[in-house]
Amino acid sequence: MTVEEDYSRQLGFTVELRYEGKARFLSPVLPNSKDFAPTSLPAFFNPASKLSRDIAVLFLKAYFENREITVCEPLAGTGVRSIRFILETNLVNYVLANDISRNAYQLIKINAKLNNVEDRLEASNLDANELLAARGRGRPRFDYVDIDPAGSPAKYMENGFRGCGKNSVLGATATDLSALTGAKPFSCLRKYDSYSVKTPFLKEVSIRILAGFAVRTAARIGLAAEPVFTFLKSYYTRVFVKVSPGIDKAKKLLREIGWISYCPRCLALYVYRTSDTPISICKRCLSTIHPVGPLWLGRLCSEEIIKKMLNYANREHEIYGEAVNLLEQLLEEDTSIIGYYPVNVISSILKVRPVKPNNVIEELREKGYRATSTHLDPSAFKTDAPPEIIKEVFLHLARK
Numbered sequence: 001m002t003v004e005e006d007y008s009r010q011l012g013f014t015v016e017l018r019y020e021g022k023a024r025f026l027s028p029v030l031p032n033s034k035d036f037a038p039t040s041l042p043a044f045f046n047p048a049s050k051l052s053r054d055i056a057v058l059f060l061k062a063y064f065e066n067r068e069i070t071v072c073e074p075l076a077g078t079g080v081r082s083i084r085f086i087l088e089t090n091l092v093n094y095v096l097a098n099d100i101s102r103n104a105y106q107l108i109k110i111n112a113k114l115n116n117v118e119d120r121l122e123a124s125n126l127d128a129n130e131l132l133a134a135r136g137r138g139r140p141r142f143d144y145v146d147i148d149p150a151g152s153p154a155k156y157m158e159n160g161f162r163g164c165g166k167n168s169v170l171g172a173t174a175t176d177l178s179a180l181t182g183a184k185p186f187s188c189l190r191k192y193d194s195y196s197v198k199t200p201f202l203k204e205v206s207i208r209i210l211a212g213f214a215v216r217t218a219a220r221i222g223l224a225a226e227p228v229f230t231f232l233k234s235y236y237t238r239v240f241v242k243v244s245p246g247i248d249k250a251k252k253l254l255r256e257i258g259w260i261s262y263c264p265r266c267l268a269l270y271v272y273r274t275s276d277t278p279i280s281i282c283k284r285c286l287s288t289i290h291p292v293g294p295l296w297l298g299r300l301c302s303e304e305i306i307k308k309m310l311n312y313a314n315r316e317h318e319i320y321g322e323a324v325n326l327l328e329q330l331l332e333e334d335t336s337i338i339g340y341y342p343v344n345v346i347s348s349i350l351k352v353r354p355v356k357p358n359n360v361i362e363e364l365r366e367k368g369y370r371a372t373s374t375h376l377d378p379s380a381f382k383t384d385a386p387p388e389i390i391k392e393v394f395l396h397l398a399r400k
């Protein structure tokens with residue numbers, strides 16, 4: 001009998017052996033069809049989230065460097081993420097990998113054994129909120145909490161912060177992009193207490209709403225949560241926030257929370273803090289516009305962290321090749337600039353032929369404005385130039 005057959009009998013569902021990063025682990029047998037729903041498996045596993053796990057590993061290596069850390073993964077599925085943290089960072093001396101599903105819990109224990117990490121990995125079978133909320137009352141908090149649900153992390157966020165120790169980090173995934181991108185504004189309002197409408201830069205709005213929600217949630221319980229690394233890839237977005245105690249620090253971060261109003265008619269982009277008057281009439285063309293927010297207006301990534309992550313990724317390209325591409329794109333991007341413009345949006349407003357984003361970026365820089373590409377859309381550019389200048393550049397390039 002093979003290892004898989006033996007464990008399948010024990011577990012009561014069929015499993016297969018898989019390899020990812022430095023881990024070998026069992027997952028339920030995956031259907032052949034590419035777009036199966038991982039939530040329909042006896043225990044959750046999505047091979048398409050490898051990049052999310054790669055990035056989390058690289059983030060821990062870059063952020064904590066030589067510090068020994070403890071980790072909590074309250075929604076762990078097969079446990080592969082936690083196991084990879086142990087095997088690939090050499091920083092983790094204890095992980096609590098938890099899942100509410102009995103099947104997942106059994107798999108986590110088996111997978112820990114398969115990778116010889118049982119001495120550093122404890123499995124539990126609780127509700128994530130129950131586990132996290134109980135931290136701090138005689139139970140040690142963690143240096144890193146990774147909230148990785150299928151859907152929105154909103155309902156786990158406050159307790160996630162309760163599980164965070166001094167000078168820790170919380171990482172969170174959201175896969176409910178239809179709410180965050182403005183396709184379902186009331187879902188966004190319900191879950192994130194933020195109003196989202198469609199804009200040409202809706203992917204960035206998603207990241208900023210999630211980051212802003214993390215900042216506001218932590219502030220409520222007296223913690224400062226500063227976004228240090230964020231990205232969005234296909235069906236999910238992720239934020240990593242640095243967590244430290246202090247009401248004053250939390251209030252300072254709240255000053256970076258605000259609103260964006262975008263005018264689709266004249267391209268004007270208004271950015272304003274929560275304490276300012278809402279902008280719902282465009283000052284340039286007097287169109288009615290819909291504010292989006294509250295959201296995070298500050299920088300979305302620390303350049304220093306991206307560089308360190310990239311350095312680690314390049315050392316083991318065979319594992320982290322896809323992460324290298326993403327990190328290189330992020331390094332090009334100025335995440336302190338708010339929003340981005342896909343070139344076809346502007347071309348259709350101006351009724352001119354499309355121009356290449358790189359040419360726009362080059363010309364805007366020549367004129368003294370900040371302009372970069374974005375990992376969120378290869379056909380777009382980010383800039384702090386006003387609409388008149390963007391239009392001037394487009395008309396000039398289209399006539400060339």
Ligand SMILES: C[S@@+](CC[C@H](N)C(=O)[O-])C[C@H]1O[C@@H](n2cnc3c(N)ncnc32)[C@H](O)[C@@H]1O
Nearest residue numbers: 044075076077081099100101127128148149150
């Ligand atoms: C997206 S999967 C986790 C994937 C995993 N982090 C990885 O990287 O492979 C989400 C998991 O959360 C579990 N879950 C759902 N609700 C939960 C709850 N209230 N408490 C704990 N786990 C829960 C599900 O059983 C599922 O295994």
Ligand SMILES: [Zn+2]
Nearest residue numbers: 263266282285
């Ligand atoms: Zn306008």
